[in-house]
Amino acid sequence: MPRFAANLSLMYTEHAFLDRFEAAAADGFEAVEFLFPYAFEPAEVAERLRRHGLRQVLFNAPPGDWDAGERGIAALPDRVQEFRQGFTEQVLPWVKALRCPRVHVMSGLMPEKLPREAMEMTLLANLRWAAQFCVEHGFEILIEPLNPRDMPGYLLRTQEDAHRLAQQVDNGFVRVQFDLYHCHLTEGDVAGHLRRWLPTGRVGHIQFAGVPDRHEPESGELDFPALFGLIDELGYQGVASAEYRPRAGTSAGLGWFRDWKAAHG
16 A cells, blocks of 8 residues: 655645645545645654654755746756755755655756756756765655646656666665656656666656546546556555645545545555
8 A cells, every 4th residue: 555645735725735644644645745845844744743643755956936926946057066065955854854754856947048958967966966965964865757738848758768867876765756747748648657766676656646637646647546556556665645735625625545545544
């Protein structure tokens, strides 16, 4: 049975952020993730995790100016110092406080006149630097392909893109975040991609949402019970995080979660 987590940036938004931990635990989740924690203090988030018996499984490295439309800086040649400083000054204190085993690094959007090759070279150099940083501090980095509808202009599009770069770093501390929703919108054949990529050992985290509207997984085009079964069959030992926008209240929309636990608990 996949170990499920809830994404607290998209789910439980009917509660204030720090109250979402309690709500997720009450619904039976044992793990959580979120996008960016930097508006809070590490100690107060760590205390919520401890109080409610939750594990933090993922958060994102600083993405640049999110409110201004930036979506990561790891592939931008003129932001290398900022990227690395973000790891030492922001990521590391949060990893330690939350005992979080993985951090998602966003590569960024492609500027009009910057060649893709230059961005990939910068991203690869930053990933190699960050991978060595992870060796010293005991956590791993994830990179993720994102679909062009939700994230137009994003550098990484396909599973092939992400796995090629992770393989080039090749020290085991850079892996791929496989989001079933993004994969279906960009490439289709989610089951085929799972069969291809999970056996490589480079998939470090899975996320999912209903397609095409990013609501509960039982709504839309994908057969999630079959895909969860395939993930089990392929021997995946990591976490599968629900990263969707509930239609009308998070707890009311967790029938998929209750049904899966009842069938496999």
